[in-house]
Amino acid sequence: MSAGTLRKAKRLVESGGVAEVGDGIYQVRSSSDASKSYIVDGDSCDCPGYANFYKFHGGKGIRANCSHLEAVRIFRGEGGG
């Protein structure tokens, strides 16, 4: 987890960019384009960054991550570490 990702995630939460839209499903605004948003469902996100990470690292024991997943963790009070 890079410091930049965590900083982006915190900013998203602080600016109200995270909303719960269903049971364990969250809509998170894109940090680069406020008109876009992504759906985070459990441990997955539908942003291109997550898809790329998973494509290259999936199955190697590395869990994909992105600022949206991290924002949801902070939003739920599980972040900060």
Ligand SMILES: [Zn+2]
């Ligand atoms: Zn994402």
